[in-house]
Amino acid sequence: MLDKPPDNPKSHGRNAGHRDRLRERAAIGGVDALPDYELLELLLFRSVPYKDTKPLAKDLLARFGGFEGIGAASHEAIEDAVARSLGYRPGKATRAIALDLQLIFDVTRRAAKEPASKRPVISSWTALLNYVRVALQHEPREQFRVLYLDNRNQLLLDEVQNRGTVDHAPVYPREVVRRALELSAKSMIIVHNHPSGDPTPSRPDIDMTRQVIEAARALDISVHDHLIVGRDGVASFKQLGLM
Template structure:
């Protein structure tokens, strides 16, 4: 069924808005040319059609990409930040991202993160390192605030739990080594991988990152837990403290 915003003008009437019929044309192009051939803003439009069933969503899609910088960053944005995006439609009316649209976008990001996590969950994490790196990048690469999480593993190095230990500011998330280790004992973990992000985009470990890692390694070792690595995620990639010889 055609949306109300796409209805053709009656014979002899005034021309409809410039976006009349745009939704069906875009859907047709997606079906015939294929989704991979659509630019980011049009792919985002297709999703926004579901959340905003009427009106021109192209300005909203372009405003989201302009505000956050990329499609991945749009999906990783918080509901609160998404709702700050405002633009004007073709008739000069204010239009933007409401609570339902923001929740839909956040849900899409969660779906992507869970899909990326599946390969890491089904096999030992150590033997599926590429899948693990892909997962942590999807989960944290575009987080606007620093987040510290721990992947708790069993004796076969399979994932038991991926838990956010703390969320912080744009450059700091408080970490308490005793809490990290205590949680590992609670879930009967044998090992763990520490993960946090640098919202600046540069994954290079800082001196506090290195010192905090050493503290957790010592606390874990005293109770028979291994710390396999500490991964730092940024837009520019993922740094491994183990590979860098820093732990």
């Protein structure tokens, strides 16, 4: 295996021609017209300057199941995939490529979060769903979060209350409400994920939600919804008539 890209002038020329043609297609037709692997190719051009990035793009999408899977993967997993695909020995070059990819997806996550944090959450349903899906859809372990809102339904804080196993994250209703009081929150939205992929609420999910609602009601704090995120979609307790 190689520590760095081979210095092959002929290969450089062929790749440069392909890169120019792909950039021109993107500029004329727009990036929306490109398939996923070509869009990822474009992103990888800067990280892998002299090697054909099409096989790497296809390998990454296949290994992680798409863009969201790549974005949720650990640095080590991405670096390993890059090394295997390019035939490099893990080292400075593979670390740099993995870091570049993580930076791209971290920027995407922050961009998805901005609309929910800058506008009233309740009136921005699409932005809210997009945010929670990006944040939790590919989490390998269950995570319990609370979006705390002010009296105008502006987001005060998105806080991870607990992380758990592949199928359970402990929840303490009193702690959820105590944190709302500390933040002077007037309402909240509960969010957690099902790593199994199926967002259907379980009986413990329903029971826990009712306990949080009762604890919050005693202090005049509203619970607007409980969202469960899975790879198959997002389930809303309010829409399902469970609250």
